[in-house]
Amino acid sequence: MDQHRTKRRKTKANDPSVVKIGDKTISLNAFLEPPPAKPEEKTSSAPGENGPTTDNEKGELQNSTDEICEPVSKKRSQTDSTGPASRKKKYQDTPMLKARKALPIWAYRDEIKASLRGDNDILLVVGETGSGKSTQTPQFLCEESWCRRKKVRVKSDVVGVGGMIAITQPRRVAATTLAGRVAKEMGTPLGTANEGSVGYSVRFDHKVPKGTKIKFLTEGMLLQELLRDPNLRQYSAIIVDEIHERSVDVDLITGFLKQILASDKAGRGGIPLKVVIMSATADVEKIQDFFKPDDAPSPAPLKLLKIKGRQYPVEVKHTEKPVPDIQEALVKKIFDIHQHEPLPGDILAFLTGQEEIEAAQHLIEEHCATLASNVPKLLVCPLYGQLSIQAQQDAFQPAKTKYTRKVVLATNIAETSVTVPGVRYVIDCGKAKVKQFRARLGMESLLAKAISKSSAIQRTGRAGREGPGKCFRLYTSETYDELQDADLPEILRNDVLGAVLTMKARGINDILSFPLMDFPDIEAVEKALIQLYGLGALANDGSITNIGRKLALFPVSAPYGRVLLAAATPEFDCLLEVIDVIAVVTSGETIFHQIQTEEDSERDAIEEARKGLQRREGDILTFLTTMQRYAAENADRIAWCRARRVSVRNMRQALNIRRQLRGICVKEKLLSEPPPPGPQPFVPLSPERADALLRCFMRGFATKTALLAPDSSYVTVQGKHVVAIHPSSVLHGQKKEAIMFLEHVFTQKNYAKKVSAICADWVVEAIGNETNIS
Template identity: 65%
Template sequence: MGKDGGDEEVIEENGNERKDQEKGLVGYSVRFDHRVPPGTKIKYVTEGMLLQELLRDPHLRQYSAIIVDEIHERSVDVDLLSGFLKQIVTGDKVGRGGIPLKVVVMSATAQVEHIKKFFSSDDSLKNGTSGEEVEYLQIEGRQFPVEVIHEPKPVADIQEALIKTVFKIHTQEPLSDKHGKKDILCFLTGQEEIEAAQRLIEEFAETLDPKVPKVKVFPLFGQLSMEAQHEAFQPIKHPFTRKIVLATNIAETSVTVPGVRYVVDCGKAKVKQYRPRLGMESLLAKPISKSSAIQRTGRAGREGPGKCFRLYTADTFATLQKTDLPEILRTDVLGAVLTMKARGIDDVLSFPLMDRPEIEAVENALVHLHVLGALGDDGRITDMGRKMVMFPVTAPYARVLLAAADQKYDCLLEAIDIIACITAGDDIFMQVRSEEDKESVDVYRKELQRREGDLITYLNTMQRFVSTPSSDRATFCKQRRINVRNMRQALNIRKQLRSLSVKTKMLLQDDAPPPPPDSEVTTYQPVSPETAERILKAFLKGFAMKTAILAPDSSYVTAHGKHVVAIHPSSSMHGVKREAIMFLEHVYTQKNYAKKVSAIQAGWIAEALAV
């Protein structure tokens, strides 16, 4: 569990505090890992875990105090949790037998007033005594000073400005000082921009006077292999050389590059945003917030005094939003609405939230949940909805699992394998960088691919993987450039979904005995086309809205919304023309892309929408 993971510390009641503390009675509960010995006084949990506990214990009677750390990160879960905590704190204490709940929230930046106001009772707001019952304590952070340098005029070409700034730093600033190395960290928006900048910097470096120190460039973004990412963290071995790291936002939030004393900030980041009106997401470069710019600046001052060069003007900085949009305003609120409904919130529009999504977004989610069968005509959660919230997957996937468990489709284990692969993080199939590798990897991957499309390909991959003896699994992954970490995660999720299926009586214990390690090594038998059809029909129960029909002009037109959609190049269906497709993801980047694509028959769509 990362110390900056935004986890809550939950303090449990009863027992002798002092003595128990000395016994070290601290427990934790995170996904796949729980250690809560009897008599535990302090429990570390994830937000998702506590939300799950709220299903059973709506007043959190088990707890006397809750500490929410890193609340400024503003995940959907922390926002929902804050709403429930506010209701408990400001409501009557009847549900808790009159015992109040203490809530401590901890935040690193901005938003203090916003958060303070939110946790104040509505009565105190009316009386104009806002924040009266919310106590506030500030602790100064410690950092070396960082000088901020803005561009005097807006720059026309970001790459050009980057090169100019990088080499100005490189030729005018020392390689190291008493605090250590003085390397450069540049924040860019994505892989393409980073690779272009790397080429330009390396080209320009060739022209440098031999008396000037050398430079070595390290790209750093999430899709890079662990080894390649690791390289960017190592101190440079060659003498007389400066390290230049070109990174995405990964270096702002997830990792800390040591040795950095100069930051170059392009002022933008790619942001995923859900468009409720279009029922799709976009992934586009947008101006960052002030707090994000300040966070980037701080990366220059961790080891000694530093400098931050912003490739935008001071005026532009002044126009930036104070903070980033919280996740709840950037994602489909389908899950959030179902979470509320399952915890007894009938009127989701009046549920207290630090930031409220547009009414239209909530209404779309309600309609979608109704289509999925999670909500009845009266807007209340159905038995099916209650079953759906038991599963740690989004509502459409949960709906697929329920359909797959139905006799009509009878493919629960297969659906679990596919969903485990898809929800295990980034795509289990890593991108292949060199052309050479691509050829051999493609040969192996082709064997896994099926003409039904990506979903059955994932199933094939999982089935092949588990029927491979464990001593050969590393090779299996390496040959196909399968991300081993994600594959391991997929196995964990598979196990969890199977056991939840047993718990919810969707699966008989006998059908899927919890397998001891390596016991699943069996002969591999690919699914029949008939089974594949049943699987795809089960997925349509969750994704009938995400379908497209091949138009006479050979483009795919979405059934819902009538937009032209292209099959993403990462899909095994890329370039393939079939009667109709179902896709699990719909993202606008360069254009409207369908991802995780399967071939279906047009007639199946109406069939899936019928009850």
Template identity: 45%
Template structure:
């Protein structure tokens, strides 16, 4: 009692716990490297429109820069800070709210700090600082392409170069010269020193775009609805040259725009020194070398200090885990124990948490990880990094129209990022399992995603936000012209563009949906009265837009169980209707959905995201007045329904149809390429008149994934 009273008195004399906490937080902020730069940042932004700010991790730029500029006279509106990942947006907002002593998001109408990510909008009417994912900012631009509510847009982690960040940078560049009523300031933050291209990008005068962004928000009603589809030939069409003529014509007007002033500032990171080791000569057996190095470090280096090993994929990780564990059993008892922990995105949530838990006494953790540990998560306790120098990279091949996942050498900046993971808490070591010459020969940076992917979605994103002349869009790295033309033709074929190249009313509807243009087109098709299968198609599309719902099965015994469980759900027509059956059964399960998922060897996590997407799509379709029925048809085995559902998919994926040839192989209608049914399909090994597939992937050979049987006459009906 007595001691309680005395502490109470003490607190009254000094500060309340809340105030004490804020003082402590402020002390922490003052120790951040960026704190010293706050006056410079404020003054530079008074005089310039754009600030390029480079700084390594730990400089505090993501949390402090918005706070530094919040009370500036030019900053009357909101400040947006974009992040590539949802977790980062949420945790940064939480941190900044704490530092400012304001409640977070919608918890109070007075809250000044909030965040916005998919499925979770947490803001208040008083929100001034908003952290949001790049995708969310682009989504907001559908309502207001001028970003009118913001005085400042901070684009963080630009060095990661997602397609979305490239689009945002392009839009911001255009807005800097077109938004005159409410001035806009832009802060571009990047970890790497490759800031020259960013500075040049914002300094150069933009090539004017046909329809200015500020007048972009055209009403959907202006255009006629329907399936306007332009010429289907491969030849060039009017839209392109038209836009280019216009571009030339509006050059003169743009001469009046002043060039934008761009400032640059660098802030040091907080990083301990990391000793780098290379191989003397190239290793032919990287698994062997990795294994050897792990034990070398473990036996020579003192505790504590965990090991983080960067590898290419889950297969190699699980292989190496087995071998390391076998060898570790032979260690004599005078060495610490080894705990091997795999880390990759496909692991269950629980398994992904294990590297974050402290190791038992006298035990060293060895985390075998994919690129997930390079940017997405930070594993504590790591002092040794082993870098194999390789990663799996997705590459879209324009000519073939397919994705391939290839093991490739990483870039210098990726290697440096991996190295940095050893010096977060103490001095560390980075063991590069390649030669120093190999390091020097690496590309400086990874190829930006916009050079590696199908551009259909990006092109539709631009057009739906008023950037009509996509070939004239200001890209930090312009994609090749043939990739752009391929995307334009694909959108034209989907009916998302008119023959002139302008976006159609249908295209605007597709652009609002959080889906690829093809999947969006399927949704629109399903809402047509004669199709009448929107709810069913939403279920299937939701599955196709998330990670696979089928769990990986690695042992023989589990594989048999999985086959029996999946046979119960399997539909003869193929994977699309099988997915529908799975979602309907999961949704009907009232008592224990997790157990149902486990019993059917279906990923519960994936099913939860399916349900989230399903809810979001249903709500959006209602809003767009697309929904026709409120209850699903009774059964997925209704043949008329099956036919209608598959016809909808044909409309969105008409390029992904192959027919059976006399030699037993399948050949695509367009391009006459051989495609095999993916072994994960319920149709594997079957011979059918024709197949439709959602994804064309190249691994050991060309596979179609998510396959259904279709009839040739349907194809003719749908594609005309």
């Protein structure tokens, strides 16, 4: 507290030639001289003309795409008119092929091809950033003879097996942009013809032209394909990229792949499935161990290739002593870099969350205000997920004014999801917020924790994308040495409800014997099984029910799926409304931007405009009203969103999800006909229908309820915890006899989020049902 006040007071120093931070005084005299000519030249040729909002891999691709692809795109008309057969010759010695040959992985081309010939079906590739593994490996393999589609007999049918290579990505942008890149390299640009060798498949977007040999897809997409086709018959090979990120989906995929590899291949007519596992980090013992056949007498070690990346050197500096105040150390370091390091060279600082970012921005800007007008400026750009697209873009654009150094204050979003161009200096606070599911309490926590070594290395690497860089860690080298090697895989941090349902739907009855690199806590699995049983997804013997199979088809978690099924019954008959609500709540963190930082007059106007959306029944009805009003708007939806500070991006996503859910419901005969497309007039829900909607949600969320206690606190029905209504809820600060909430997170305290007022009787009813079942 005191420290905070001290900092603020010191910023009022009005000598423009010095900046005081904490107990340190930094002289800016070097900057008070007229700027030399050299930095000016450099500044005007600042890198990163158009900052790509891209995934790591994609970012590095884009940087090289521009230089490599230009000559080829000039030749485009030629290529388009020539058939695929002559393609190969045409591209001999083109600049693009030269660029491909210059990639570190090119030297391993023959080795990669050779290592999957014959009986060897699996290969591990460790390729650092910039090695070209994601774009080149599938191209090397698709020329192999084992990659051709073959007609074989499976039981009594003759079926085609193989012909395609799948390559999975954790993120959609990565899948689509890598596909575009590889398509160009192979001379069949995506989307220009109905035929081509490269395709991709991500949610809401599928481009798989006739003749596709290489298909990029998100992990979730391949998992869905596994539900329909357990033997992955269309594929000759599966390449699992970015396995080190260890998402739940990738863990499930590797489990299924291991089973396919160990099977007698009868389901594939005897044709083997080749598997390539690719990682960016070198700690591969676990993966190697996982894929060793269980019954092999003396298992040959899995073939492993390590490929160097193309990364500039980054000098790492730790603090000598632990820093007592991260904010203070950060601001000090930023001005230190600003004074001593040449321009251009932007700074990327990793912080834990929005609050820390805003506080740091405030401090930096206060100090900046004291700089003389001819001193190089600092431009602070916050960067976190809930920021509007427009605000995020600022962090990717080079500073518009000369002699300005950009400081991007980012969350983990800049670690893997996006690449900020122009960065030469990284500051790493050593922490990140992680979500952890507490199975015992049936709730999540979101708290700042120490990052892993691998995460620290990843952050460091962000300084060496465009030239040699420096990374300043706001912790000691001893602290670094004590960090965990890798982050806890998601399957050990998440609710395993979805993972267990996916396994059950794929016919895995004995969950405990399913091969997983890391097996979740037995208690977490048990909780998931009990919850699935409570939702009607599992029968008494633990096998999957018809309800369970349907739930696995919905791209939403099991409780939401259960609400969808209930909504389609005559008892509730509110499926379209439920779809609208679920579309909104699963579109992102929240659809309402915070308006705390707005000017007073602006804030009043926004609050007034939002009144038309808010319903006193709670957040579910508010989300429904928002979606319906948004969908009814046919003039300018962007302006409509802006006036209410509603997230344009999340509402677009919600509309996509709505379309998708409606489509599935028609297919599954929950809806008799698709609703008419286009904007529909807004009709407010009657109180009776609103009741039906909420009671319908009780079918999935009966356990996420709380009753008002005599002391005015809310006590959860399950677990008897005291829970507070989150400030983002329209019900915040209100007392209702009972509440139902869609999310339960511990942050500052135990919070219920996405809250609705319900009747206490409904809870009694639902609990009665529960006990009757068990």
